[in-house]
Amino acid sequence: MHVFDDLDRRLIAALRADGRAPISNLARTLGVSRATVQARLDRLLDTGAVLGFTIRAREDHAEGVRAVMSIEVNGRSTTTVIRQLRGMTELHSLHSTNGKWDLVAQLRAETLHDFDRVLREVRNIEGITNSETSILLSSV
Template sequence: MHDLDDIDRKIISALQSDGRLSILALSEIVSLSASPCARRVRLLEEAGVISGYVAVVDQAKVGLPISVFASIKLERQREEELDRFSQAVCRWPEVVDCFLMTGQRDYLLRVVVKDLEAYERFLKDKLTRLDGVASIESSFALGHVKRSNMLPIVADGRRA
């Protein structure tokens, strides 16, 4: 685990808001000169604290307006079944999030598709054909209230 100080936390917070910040702009935000700021960013990347940079895309504007949350129960929760399910899910581009869960269900998936027919095809062609799936419960999102890629990183007891 990387020990984060207040400057690291400010860097992370600023880059979560805008991953395209130049080192110069970032250094001004965190009150550090450019060279030490660049070194800290590189160290955060090497430590895996910053694991990558992405563009956040509006799913509706690219023709994928439907989000479905699928709760999956496996027949058995043995390691080989869990691994088989996880490997399959990682190959399916429709699945944008997958969580191994506690409680009544084993996995929670967020599946993004263009319409109901596309979700039906995903179910029939992929999910229901996977050995070891005991049950699937699907819930369709009616609206999107909040989405954030920003973790609540705090510096000095305040939002960085």
């Protein structure tokens, strides 16, 4: 496991802000040489501490319907329920949690009609005893 020092943390923060920043800009921002930035970045990638680079798009500009669903599961059914949920293409992410709800899912569907179908499919999964869904309206 990689232990981050202050320079690693500042480099990762700079890359989170702009994953396409040139090495020379990163070096200037961090107050170190280009060679130091390149060596640190290479090490972070080689050790798996940094998995890759991506873009962040504003979610409220995405097409379709987005929602968060809290799911209560009959205790012995959790593994089976998770397996069935993971098979749904509309499932964007799935998390276990504590408290009243056992799972939290982020769903995406192209249309309200598709979203309604997804809700019915989820609620019909054997082992799901209760759910609560909130449609995400806009990012703030």
